[in-house]
């Protein structure tokens with residue numbers, strides 16, 4: 001049921017009635033604030049009392065005290081927060097069918113009692129006020145119902161078709177403690193209802209329209225006062241599975257996703273506090289939306305992260321052209337990265353931790369080891385032939401030899417030349433290992449070392465975690481070559497001798513250096529940097545990428561230095577995450593994923609809980625961070641844009657999670673949706689799925705939606721566009737600019753700049769709020785320069801950056817340029833055309849082939 005005809009806006013009531021109704025709501029709000037003040041005093045007393053009780057008591061009592069302090073603190077913090085509209089709704093209801101009340105004091109029945117309406121007349125039996133938090137009066141009657149409580153559901157769900165008990169739904173607008181206005185929707189316009197003997201009046205034009213008409217700012221507002229029925233179903237859907245939501249532009253997918261997070265926290269705070277991750281496509285969308293949850297009273301409980309900052313220490317700042325993005329996002333990268341990680345081992349330095357030099361030479365003093373080995377083999381049992389003397393231990397790199405050191409059996413550390421610094425890729429890994437033991441040399445040559453490496457790499461375990469296995473294989477090989485095993489008939493003695501042998505070798509710093517160089521600890525950034533070498537990449541990418549793709553990929557990675565430092569793209573970040581898995585050691589977030597609610601409480605920052613004190617010295621924050629490499633619920637916004645590699649990255653964060661996935665295939669900027677669908681299925685696993693579709697466009701006026709639908713028909717023939725909920729009577733405007741692609745490109749650009757600025761200025765004069773100017777990605781920087789003088793109400797955006805955002809007015813510059821950017825260009829253009837809440841201007845260059853009216857070819861009927 002479409003929301004725009006789901007509510008009946010009432011006739012205008014006279015001002016005196018309006019004033020009286022506002023006055024009535026003011027009286028209620030005053031009562032609520034008086035009660036809140038009482039609650040604040042109670043909370044303060046509780047905290048004071050708890051602090052006085054100090055450290056005394058049993059562990060159980062202390063834990064209980066901590067819990068009390070925590071609860072009181074959270075409550076206090078919330079009550080003290082300045083909400084613009086703490087109380088925002090009211091429903092007037094008929095008597096319930098069974099007359100039963102729930103724990104919040106409200107009737108539970110959805111349906112009215114038989115006989116509640118007679119001859120189209122009825123009496124209001126219950127009035128509920130809805131707010132951001134529940135507040136009970138001293139006698140436990142509900143003063144305000146939390147918007148997420150079951151009793152509040154009819155506020156969102158009731159429609160004239162299925163009104164249930166609701167007669168009138170009212171949205172109350174307030175600022176601080178002052179009620180500013182009310183907007184009513186009648187769910188049963190055909191009946192005359194009375195409240196306390198007086199007829200129930202209806203005020204205003206309907207809450208939804210009032211909300212939609214407001215000017216947009218740089219941050220998104222919550223929609224708690226006007227959530228529509230189809231949206232409410234998604235918000236309150238059970239969390240036990242995967243909730244998939246599709247809907248066109250402006251249908252409220254992002255808004256619904258955010259409100260769902262708040263709802264889940266309300267439903268099961270113990271499970272979800274700090275454990276919900278919202279993945280957003282861009283930092284711009286994160287910045288736009290991150291104020292919504294705090295406005296719903298959920299400060300610091302949900303991690304909202306952009307795809308480019310999901311990984312420890314990485315922050316995407318660079319942009320990959322579509323062809324490169326396509327390679328990096330493709331699931332072929334999985335295999336390629338595994339090969340690259342294994343291949344990087346051969347390079348000694350790329351990917352190696354830059355700690356410690358590679359062992360290109362080595363010598364050991366052998367004292368401790370020789371003595372110990374001797375003790376073990378000789379002393380105890382007189383097995384004279386067991387004189388193990390580990391004299392020297394040498395690893396060599398390249399063609400460097402250590403004949404002297406090996407030959408003279410010196411027990412002193414040799415004097416060396418300057419030790420090598422951190423290994424460079426050119427140095428290569430050591431190719432020999434030489435140990436002098438039992439007075440003779442034991443050597444492992446290049447092919448033997450290679451065979452050992454191959455054998456160690458045989459499994460699927462992470463490369464860095466295979467090092468101990470490789471070390472063991474080396475020791476086995478050295479022991480076998482020493483022939484020592486043959487000298488022992490007694491297995492116990494043999495084992496003892498072997499133990500001594502191993503210990504002597506492994507405690508030598510030079511052996512450690514050899515290992516560091518031969519099996520370096522690889523880092524994701526290092527491996528990525530190694531892939532910038534086209535020749536190596538070509539080897540690793542055999543049968544996976546074409547030679548053209550190899551060239552494109554290698555070039556794009558050349559913006560990183562050898563350690564892998566340098567600007568990363570959003571696609572590189574997913575590769576780093578994959579490499580982290582291939583190499584081993586789980587990623588940790590750089591920043592805390594969630595703020596500890598305790599930190600927000602004035603005066604409580606210093607407080608430690610009993611659990612903290614018992615927690616082995618780790619802070620509460622540290623424990624929370626550790627717990628949250630895996631989330632309890634993952635919400636993916638703009639899911640249509642995730643590449644296969646990004647799905648893998650996000651999937652790893654929700655292995656045990658339930659999911660909410662919202663998106664619109666028609667807005668996908670990823671070129672191969674089928675490949676992404678496979679990766680998405682893998683990430684979501686076999687959990688049952690619940691699907692919802694949102695059908696009403698709350699953002700664009702019908703005039704703009706209609707124009708965008710023409711591009712939708714080209715981009716995704718047959719796909720239905722959502723129904724616009726309102727119309728402004730303002731048709732989109734078409735403007736022309738001289739061609740930007742002529743022989744003198746700079747002259748063309750100057751003309752484009754002039755036209756862009758002029759149109760943006762015109763729009764600034766037309767709307768109160770923001771103006772978004774959308775250009776092709778490669779014009780981003782240019783457009784920012786052009787528009788900088790116009791102030792911060794104007795924002796210049798590359799086409800891919802516009803995702804999810806909205807502006808009062810939008811200027812789309814050269815649709816053809818945007819559409820030609822990538823194979824998904826038409827869908828990206830569809831996104832650009834659906835950003836405006838009020839006015840749209842399309843500026844064409846010659847490339848757009850505009851007609852006489854200035855309408856570009858792509859947008860003609």
Ligand SMILES: Nc1ncnc2c1ncn2[C@@H]1O[C@H](COP(=O)(O)OP(=O)(O)OP(=O)(O)O)[C@@H](O)[C@H]1O
Nearest residue numbers: 211223226227228249250251252253254255698804
């Ligand atoms: N029930 C509602 N009441 C008031 N405003 C609403 C409602 N639903 C959505 N909106 C508003 O409509 C606009 C579009 O919502 P939102 O950005 O969530 O849509 P979307 O489906 O994510 O769009 P897109 O796919 O284009 O990113 C926002 O300004 C949002 O606040």
